[in-house]
Amino acid sequence: MSRILIDVERMKYSNNGLFHFCNQLINAIASHPEFQQHDEYSLFAPPTIIEEYQDAYNIFKFNPLYKFFLPFTNKYDVWHSTFQNTRYFPFKFKGKIVYTIHDFNFMYENKSDQRRSEILKKIQQKVDRADVIVAISKFVKSEIVKYCKVDIAKIVVIYNGCNIVEKPKFEVPKVKPNLPFFFTIGTILEKKNFKVLPSMLLHNDCDLVIAGQQLDRAYCNKIMERAQYFGVSNRVKLIGTIPEAEKNWYLKNCQAMPFPSLAEGFGLPVLEAMHFGKPTILSRLTSLPEIGSSQAYYYDNFEPDHIATRTMEVMEDYNGNIAKKSEAIKAHAGQFTWEGAAIKYNEIYKKLS
Template sequence: MPSPLPSRRGLPRPLRRVGIDCTLIRPDRLTGVERYALSLVTELAALAPEELVLFTHPEAPPALTRLPVEQHPAPWKVRVPVDQAWLPWAAARARVTLLHTLAFPTPLLWRGRAAITVHDATFWLHPDSVSAGMRVYYGPLFPQALARASAVFTVSEASRVDLVRAAGLPAERVHVTPNGVDERFFEARAPEGPRAPYLLSVATLEPRKNLPALLDAFRLLRRQGRDLELVLVGRQGWAQSLPLGDLAPHVRLTGTLPDAELPALYAGAACLVLPSLYEGFGLPLVEAMAAGTPAVASAIPALREVGGDAALYADPRDPASFAGAIARVLDDRDAARARAALGRERARGFTWRACAEKTLAVYRSILRRR
């Protein structure tokens, strides 16, 4: 596991030392937030390795630990003592000049400059879709973190607008750095051999992902005589049960899948369905677009921003609306292929390198200030 690089020992440390809290990156889960964190630091390590100091989970995956930058593993796995005790101590000891937390509020005891990524305004706009534990712990921490942050990063213009309105942030302190999409999704190929056509949804099983509405839409399609299966990819979240009932023989719950399996699953799907009630970006949508897979998404601002004219949209509160949009994809394959081609072209505009370059420019702007 990299520590300070051996070849650099004894040399003066650069004036810019950006500490990044990577403790959320674990080998057992890689949802959109963790994918953002890993992809961002990977690109930052390529752009400015001497300026980075990573603070990592004690069981960080090899994709993180092999990066050639200074790293400090946490001694514990428990969130609160790592956040509030170890992280500020370790960052001060490493002489960090700016500390960037990638999903969690800045530690109370950190006294240096700070930046924070807030992926969406769910915490403020939809508190009922956040677990009670998160509300209790993060509720008092977010206001102080946002008030003292030199920069707040978010992943879409829609999310920036929500944060300015709901969290009361000055617009000039909120920087949009959109997510990217990995090249492997552009190279995706469907698995060989016959199989039943399937709809695909990639989401953590939690209330704001709105999966019961998807099941209702899927039931309507089955009742129309459509021989479809539904594949749900994602880990179990909180407070979400999915009573499948009569749909059980036709629904496959995969849980979390290895990264290597996802592109082919996208490429083989008849349609990706993203029925979320609220999103900051919607990474599965751009991954499906890159794979050339038609998509139906909720008609919410962030997903419209990402998908543009390359996707169809439906009312997330109306399963019949989703069933109708999915039926359009299935019945008009020429139009679906045209939107899929447009989606692949559009997805090329979302890169992790651009996300990292914008982030790095903000770091350097902050650290030039006196």
Template sequence: MSQPRIALDVSFAKLVGIGVGVYASNIWAALTPLLGDRLVPVCSKFARPPRGARRTFRERLDTLMRDLWWHQAGVTVAARRCGAQLLHLPAGVGPVAGRFPAVTTIHDVMPIRFAPMFRPWYRRYAGFVMPRLARRARAVITVSQTAKQEIAEEFGLAPERISVIPHGVDPAFRPLLPGDPRVPDVRRRYELPEAFVLAVGSIEPRKNLERLLQAISLLRTRPGTRDVTLVHSGPEGWHVDHVAERVRQLGLSGAARFLGYTPAADLQVLYGLARAFVYPSLWEAFGLPVIEAMACGCPVVTSGLSSLPEIAGDAALFVDPHSADDIARGVAAVWEDGARRAVLVQKGLARVRDFTWARAARATIAVYEAALA
């Protein structure tokens, strides 16, 4: 008797620089050698740019809502056609009707719990789709205990229906070797200062960039941190105009550089060059950049809220993300103290050994098997 086939929705795997895209592409890659031809990637017919062309973040957003509604039917049709017995929806959205067996990964309930931080159309879409999909799925995967608790509460799910499977970190994220030839090239292309703190993520309200900028402004008035410069890597998002205005108001045009989306190879170098990585997010289900930074040997200053203490363990310096003064305190402590940086680097490198995509894939297969039983 042949083993059941699993259809994996990879419609979101092409969304580079966005959390669900990172997850979908990495879990796909990790599951493939374990399941072989039992794993069938499927995709709804999303609007695609011409071959070889790249769409900007805003151009993707313009077509995303239409794509999402087409997605409701497309992946089920594709799963049936390939003879699959189970469909994995890794982005927390997908068909809310029908009886085709499904497992879904729901990363968080932020569009529902923190609705003002999201665009109105996406709040409506997520508010309709996510609870219905969660209730009809045979199993729900999420990425942290924090997210599990909120999903269970928000959607009225029994906790045993939700499996926590943390993200892995791409092996490409590792400490720089001495004499790495990419370093001078990255410094030149991005016009990097000699020393800087790095922030990573899309420009949106929950990433708390305006308060981080205020903290940088405070630091630049104090002895010992007058030369602190912020470098930010990540797509524009929908909060970019507010952040740009805040940079102007604080007089930080020469002290805050926004690079836009950077490829993973460049991002690894940025982590390796930064004196500290700062991530004062107001809410995260996981916070993948935290473990990427640790894997690259970069000391981490992050928020003490949501899942971030759970993910970072004792390998980060925690701050109150609602206080610019406290964010400044945390950055200054790492900026000025080489011994503290060294301790955080070593703790971070030890911590990330717990996060691998191979481990995530094995745990995901266990969920598939239970859902098919």
């Protein structure tokens, strides 16, 4: 029996993509009891999730001191490091290491060359030690090859699944918009490019709801300044973080999801909107054309006139045959499942052990 440890330390921070990645992956693995008939699975986990997962997994409780010394690595045969910038990477581990890389967004952000170089150096060290490197998209694989010295044979692409469960719960949100409305979600940072979105309201009477952790207050202000400039500030709502049930309500009831991000390794919100058959309007940058494929719509640039006009073109096209378009979009999203991802990760664990 092989002993496999999955590092989900980043689940100490809820309401971000890494939390959902870890949560969905370990739930999908736990839903396959046959995996644990032959192998023993453990989690390196924060105290906040122990109660929820202790029946399905052995738990090795996270301790901040472990960033300096990991005393328990000899208990395991395979270590899965789920976060590329983890400070708990087992360089001296004698077993096999699976290393998931989500993005190189820092190369697109406003960082100094020195800071980028520092981050790349740390990633390179982990790439050198890893036995298998998992990229969450073909785009991320191309970025690994571009920025790291790596044996390309070590890289495997495993797509994320859609986060919406089979029977989602719905809850009328505390901030209920006027209907109709557009909805988008993500940590509100400059790379998400949400400031271009107020102009999408110029040729319609819709609201725009933007959910997500507001880490950059100055950027939130930029969004509202643009809204005020276009005379739509009363229709732009920045609502902060929301529960899953409220998010599901927004996704189910919105007209469309705009997602003009400048840097993504995958783009989970896109699949979440597609799960409900909603049109998504994306940037053509980084991983988004790969994930959205032909079932998404795209902005060709971020000029206000184009955003406004393209938004109306999309809605006209989608509304011209909602049933057919919606079903095609749902079918596309249905190709991305956490069950499929869990099976592929399990195959890697077994191959290495």
